[in-house]
Amino acid sequence: MTNTPMEEAGHAAPKVAALRLPVEQWEDVAATYSGLALAGAKSGTLVSVPPLRVRGRPALVVSVSWGALPERCIEGYFLTPEADYPGPTTQVWYDKGAIERGERKRGDHTGLLVSWRGQRLVCDERFKLAADLPMCRLPLSDAVQADTAMQVGGWRALAAVRRAPEGWWWFDGHPVVGYLFRDGVRYFLFYRTQMGVQEALLSRGPLAGILPIPEDEVAQAVALGVPTNRSADAMPAPQGSLF
Helix, strand or coil: CCCCHHHHCCCCCCCEEEEEEEHHHHHHHHCCCCHHHHHHCCCCCCCEECCEEECCEEEEEEEEECCCHHHCEEEEEEEEEHHHCCCCCECCCCCHHHHHCCCCCCCCCCCEEEEECCEEEEEEEEEEEEEECCCCCCCHHHHHHHHHHHHHCHHHHCCCCCCCCCEEEEECCEEEEEEEECCEEEEEEEEEECCEEEEEEEECCCCCCEEECCHHHHHHHHHHCCCCCCCHHHCCCCCCCCC
16 A cells, blocks of 8 residues: 555544445435535635534535445544634635645645534544445335336436346345446446435446346236335345445
């Protein structure tokens, strides 16, 4: 592993707490992204941020990376009351002069003051939050119906995609459909949120640990519109994060 420029200059990288959340909760946290508002605020302004909590602690999201489910990542900070924070604080998102003087690291917002529910809180411990498998398994019939409804638009309507699915699989008990793109088969996992059945790209290529669902079982799910004998409830208990 190579060192970052800051590490080579003798500055230790800040500790980062690595956490995971089920994809449904991860998306709710991602929706509180505040980086754009903070970057666009006038220098010295105390910016009000969404009242987010992560693991029960006030928190702030400054970066969101989308993509396949294992690649999704949120970066942010846990927030500490100003009176309890031991270091220097700032209300400047990007302080070029402080960076050039070596007083602040580029991309590090530790010490940034924000308003959280009217309280003056400070960016303290940094965290990275990865998306994990859904909390609940979706019955195959619900996934097949959602896939059928999605045929009329979105990426399924692109010329680069073969319109009919390549097949269906279980991934740790979650229903997964595969579609053939120009670069190979891509796998999509279905799950339920308050907004209904959603899908997430699981992999752009071969995926270990998937179990094929027989065609007659898929056909039964299509015809009956109810969970089959091998619905999600009949699958083995989850083994935890597979990413």
